[in-house]
Amino acid sequence: MNANCAIDFDYTAGQRPAAVFAPELEQQLLIQYLPLVKRIVRQLSLQASQVLDRDDMEQIGLMGLLESLRRYGTPDDNFGSFAKLRIRGAILDELRRQDWRPRQVRQQAHKIRDAIRHLARQLGRAPQDAEVMQFTGLSEKEYQAFLHADACEAIESLDELLLNGPEIFADNSSGLEEREITERLLAQALNELNERERLILILYYQQELSLKEIALVLDLTDARVCQLSKQAITKASRFLRERS
Template sequence: MYGGADGAVAVLSVAEEQKHLLAYAPLVKRIVRQLNSQVAGAIDRDDMEQIGLMGLLEALRRYGEPDAAFGSFASLRVRGAILDELRRQDWRPRAVRQESHRLRDSVRALTRKLGREPAEKEIIAALGITAEAYQEYQLAENAEQIGSFDELLQEGMGQADSAPSPEEQLMVRRSLEQALRGLDEREQRVVQMYYEFELSYKEIAAVLDLTDARVCQLNKGALGKMKATLQSA
């Protein structure tokens, strides 16, 4: 178990590792299902699960015997392993990235011109694109922010490569609670459904009666607010 004066981690036997891998395999499957809905089949789902399981194994070897806090630690490692592979493969086609950057620059120019955040209808009209194209743009924009919340958690814990101490866990939890309180009710629901209940954007959109793109937008805005709160703490 993680702990002790020297922070040592007891080495698990192969049999113990296999037992825990089986026990936490559903966590890997949930994370893969969620991420797979956002990356449009960029990596085969079975391959994504294998990458996630390797992340889980790494988490076990860093953490030691799982306890009540292991699930949160493992989730970061599993998601991190999959996201690292997605980034390594540069899975977004060049043309998609270029179009996304062009639209982003246009939205920024419109924002400066209006002196405020433009409404979705204003953006669509100004850019001369369809509502469907704008939704695709929002999804593409969000893809670049996929790991934002995980990175916030890892920054808060300080040492992402080791299991957090109970004191670190408490400090991170309090900081996140404070950051969440700074969000409006709808943003809080999006963050909770996405990161706690691991729902996909499509599922959240159905619950809140919104478009997938709007859910992406809310999530991105919420993460920006939370990051600003955590950095100023």
């Protein structure tokens, strides 16, 4: 067998086998799928640029890509969808490690959510944006920042569910089996959404558009896209948890 194309399997006690590529082939594959890493970094950079610059995010994304290659084995047409979540997951793990949303910021977001729920009970309906800003005393910029952070937090939760379970994958399942299970679960979750909610998640997860770009595509305000994405993700996450 040509050394450049050699693939072996590394068996570690208690763990599933990991594909081991020849160094030259591994480097070629990393270069081949680098555009996928760059698209995901571009998508996440708007919410993460204060903590990590693009070069750092790309390096972390490449490590996620490498882990995906070793877990999946020889890439095929379906590899990209398998790798996306792991690349995103590697970057988001590093952001969490650096505490990119400090405790004070999280506490403030929690207070705003409580205030919105309180206002909704008073009104007997979902409050409008202007009503929320008047009730909370937030400026338009502060309110939009809250909505964006709230949506991003929900996205992280859905990513974690899709990537890690809970209890979705058997210990001996292959990368291909994991991709098929993940895609089936996500497809089922999308069926629980209305057309607009479904489109937003498709644009985010399949087309790697940022929330701001989705707003432009759908001719909606940034605030409305954040609200709809949070709503869609809450429904999808509930569906996945009920079936875990």
